[in-house]
Amino acid sequence: xxxxxxxxxxxAPVCGMGGVVAGAWFSYRQVKRRGDADERVASVQAVTSAQxxxxxxxxxxxxxxxxxxxxxxxxxxxxxxxxxxxxxQERAVHAQTIERVTVLEAGQLELQREVRHMQEEQRKDxxxxxxALDYIRVLIDNLRSLGRTAPEPPDEIAEDIVPxxx
Numbered sequence: 001x002x003x004x005x006x007x008x009x010x011x012a013p014v015c016g017m018g019g020v021v022a023g024a025w026f027s028y029r030q031v032k033r034r035g036d037a038d039e040r041v042a043s044v045q046a047v048t049s050a051q052x053x054x055x056x057x058x059x060x061x062x063x064x065x066x067x068x069x070x071x072x073x074x075x076x077x078x079x080x081x082x083x084x085x086x087x088x089q090e091r092a093v094h095a096q097t098i099e100r101v102t103v104l105e106a107g108q109l110e111l112q113r114e115v116r117h118m119q120e121e122q123r124k125d126x127x128x129x130x131x132a133l134d135y136i137r138v139l140i141d142n143l144r145s146l147g148r149t150a151p152e153p154p155d156e157i158a159e160d161i162v163p164x165x166x
Contacts, residue, residue: 133160
């Protein structure tokens with residue numbers, strides 16, 4: 001064991017150096033593990049952050065699409081409501097038009113009846129006038145045959161009473 005003592009001055013620095021190397025290796029290993037763990041945590045955080053960002057983007061896109069469809073539906077409902085109002089107005093105008101047409105048709109029928117009545121009265125008046133003129137001519141001829149002169153006819157009927165030329 002003496003030899004061991006003589007090696008003590010060499011062994012002590014070698015052991016110290018081995019301890020320093022082992023300590024440095026353990027320190028390196030600990031730092032590397034901590035760095036790897038931090039790197040894994042950072043990559044997991046980056047992936048999680050990317051997924052969260054992608055998820056948030058998807059949610060925002062769905063909100064935008066939903067809002068767009070809701071807006072479109074609201075616009076279509078508004079247009080349908082406007083079309084209903086316009087349709088009701090058109091129906092009211094149509095009903096008024098039908099009522100006016102009915103009144104006009106009734107008026108037209110009444111006018112046709114009146115025209116027919118007036119035409120019939122004109123026919124009667126023409127027949128009466130023709131008969132009256134014939135009667136007046138006969139009376140004038142009878143007065144002349146008795147030697148009397150007929151009175152002058154009024155201006156209104158003077159042209160009609162001219163005796164027919166034989």
